[in-house]
Every structure is written in structure tokens, then in C-alpha cells.
Amino acid sequence: MTAIGDRAPAFALPDTDGVERALETPAVVVFTCNHCPYALAWHDRIAGAARDYPDVHFFAINPNDAERYPRDSADAMRERVERERGWPMPYLRDESQDVARAYGAKTTPDLFVVDGAGVVRYRGAPDPDHQDPSLNASWLREALDSVLAGEDVARPETDPIGCSVKWK
Amino acid sequence: MTVELLWWEGCPSHPDALTDLERVLREEGVDAEVARVEIVDDQQARRERFPGSPTIRLNGEDVVPPGAGEPFSLTCRVYQTRDGRISPVPDPEDVRAAVRRAR
Numbered sequence: 001m002t003a004i005g006d007r008a009p010a011f012a013l014p015d016t017d018g019v020e021r022a023l024e025t026p027a028v029v030v031f032t033c034n035h036c037p038y039a040l041a042w043h044d045r046i047a048g049a050a051r052d053y054p055d056v057h058f059f060a061i062n063p064n065d066a067e068r069y070p071r072d073s074a075d076a077m078r079e080r081v082e083r084e085r086g087w088p089m090p091y092l093r094d095e096s097q098d099v100a101r102a103y104g105a106k107t108t109p110d111l112f113v114v115d116g117a118g119v120v121r122y123r124g125a126p127d128p129d130h131q132d133p134s135l136n137a138s139w140l141r142e143a144l145d146s147v148l149a150g151e152d153v154a155r156p157e158t159d160p161i162g163c164s165v166k167w168k
Numbered sequence: 169m170t171v172e173l174l175w176w177e178g179c180p181s182h183p184d185a186l187t188d189l190e191r192v193l194r195e196e197g198v199d200a201e202v203a204r205v206e207i208v209d210d211q212q213a214r215r216e217r218f219p220g221s222p223t224i225r226l227n228g229e230d231v232v233p234p235g236a237g238e239p240f241s242l243t244c245r246v247y248q249t250r251d252g253r254i255s256p257v258p259d260p261e262d263v264r265a266a267v268r269r270a271r
Contacts, residue, residue, distance in 0.1 A: 037181070037246040037256035068210075069243065131255065163244045164178040 001104035004123060004156045008114040009102035013061065013092035016078040021090045026147060027057040027114040028140065030089075031105040031165065033064045034080055035071040038162035039108040041130040045137040046109070049126075050088040053144055058089035063100035064108070064166040072166070100165055107162035113143045113153070121147050124158030169198060169226055169270050174205045176213075176221035179244035181256035185222035188260045196267045213240045220245035222257060224266075231266035232258045 002009060008029065012022040023029070030046055032039040050058040066073035074093045081087050094100050103112060113122035122143035127135035139158055146153045173189060175182035186202065193200060207218045219234040220243040232247060249259045 035246070036244050037254055038244075040246060041254045041256070068241070131253070133253070161180060163180075166178075 002102065002112070002120055002123075004120055006120050007118050008112065008120050009099065011061075011092075011094075011099045011102075013094055013099060014074075015090040015092055016074070016081045021059065021092055023059070023114070023118075024057045025114050025118050026055070026116045026144075027059060028053075028144070029103065029112040029114060030058070030060045031063055031100055031103070031108055031110045032060050033062045033069075033072045033108040033163070033166075034076055035064075035069055036108045036163035038130050042109050042126050042137070042162075045126055045133060045135070046111075046140070047088050049137045049140055049144070052141075053148075055148070056144060059092060060087075060089050061092045061094050061099060062108075063094035063097045063105060065097075065168045066095075067168075069166050097165075097168060105160075105165050107160045107164060109162050110160040110165075111140060113140065113147060115147045121153050122156055123160070125161050128158075130161065169200045169267075170203070170228065171198075171200045172203045172205055172223075172225040172228075174207055174216060174218050174221070174223040174225070176207045176218075176242050176244075178242060179221040179256060181244065182222045185224065185257040188257060189224055189263055192260055192263045192267055196264065198267060198271075207242065210241055213242055216240075219243075224258065224263060226266055226270035229266070229270065231263050 012020045064072040126137040126140045143153045219238045224231045247255045247258045249255050
């Protein structure tokens, strides 16, 4: 379980091309998936932030049990990335669920902002309402702006909202 | 009219779905009790033909029928609002249309 102020757990996970990707900082680590309506509703806003903050490494990590939820299998992840084209972040498979456990991920989505020193500075939802695209991942962007300016994050933690992580 | 809300605790959307459903029923003048059915495991999901949470049925008919071949399991349903947004709950206007059909 990772708390605000803790070092972000390192990881090396395969992306949809099978290439291992390791945590680099500053970073946004997003636990997400293919089948959850909350994750899908927020996806474009998170992707938009990834495009708007090119100096921040964004990682989308799918930890769900693919045996019970085949829509979250590595094949389904690859098909989604190919179908949607232009993902601005790697989509990583956490088959063992060890990374999700290390972070204490609760839901999809569940976001962690990590500063350049590798310290977790924000954890929670992208913005207050999955139903309102105009909010544009405002909580995530506020946290990133503070971290990049070397300032304290005014709202370091919000409740992650979404589908429960599907543990094995 | 029989009204059922089938839900699973892994999705936080059922309170919103219930709020929308009760509002639509009230606005449509339907005096019906909403039977809340919690789905707790895959076996029950298959038995109840539960395509995900939340599922609303009026007289046994899904207000937004799932696609053919949709598996029955403990999962969260993905709905689309009438303006094309992805949503964890059915569009209230789809619920309203189903209520009118079920009368």
C-alpha cells in the first residue's frame, strides 16, 4: 500500500507489443482496464493530459484477472490499442497483480502522480465527475502543475471512483 | 408492473441507477416497488442471466437489452447516453421509454 509521500514502487511490465517498460519519473501511473465504464468514461481525459504534459511519463496499467474478465486479457488490450490508435501512453499488463498490490490500487481508474524524485504526490480520481468531460481531468492537472512547479499539491488525495480491481 | 434492479457491489453505480429509476417512475406516475436483487457470485449471475451491474428489468425485460452473446458474470455494465457518452448507468430517457413500453 502506497501513501502520499512514499516512494512509488518501481515496476517493469510488458506493454501491448511485449516490450518491458519501467517506471520513469515524473510520472502518472493509472490503473485502468477495458471493461469498466468509469475507466472508459475517463480515458479520453487522461489521454488528453498525457498529450498536454509531454515531459511527464504516463503509464496505464491493467491489473484485472483476465481469466474471469477476458476483456482485460493481453490480447484484448493489444486489440484495443490497435483499434483506437494513437494512445499517448503505454498500456501495461500486470499479470501477477503485484504492482497493483504494491500501490494499493482499489479501482479502475485509480491514479498516482509521482514527482521527479520518485515520490507519490497525488492519488485518486482524475476529476470530480466521470459523466462530465468538460472537467478535463482537473484534479490530475492541478497535481501535475504543482509537482512540475516544485510546489505542494493542494489536494493530494481524493477518493478513487470506479470498478473494483478484479483480484485473482 | 414488476420493477427489478439487479446489482453487484463491485460497481459503485447502483445507487445512481436507483435514484434515476425511482425519479422516472415517479414522473411517469408508476406506483411500483423496486425489488433490489444483489448478485453475489458467478453462479447466481448465470442463473439470473445477469449481464452486469446495474441491470434494470421491467416485467422481466431489460430496459436496455444486452447484445446477443453478452456473458453473464459479475461485471460492470457499459451503457451509452443518448448523446454518445459512455456511462455506468442507463440514460434516464431510455429508462423512461422502457417504462412507457411496459405499461
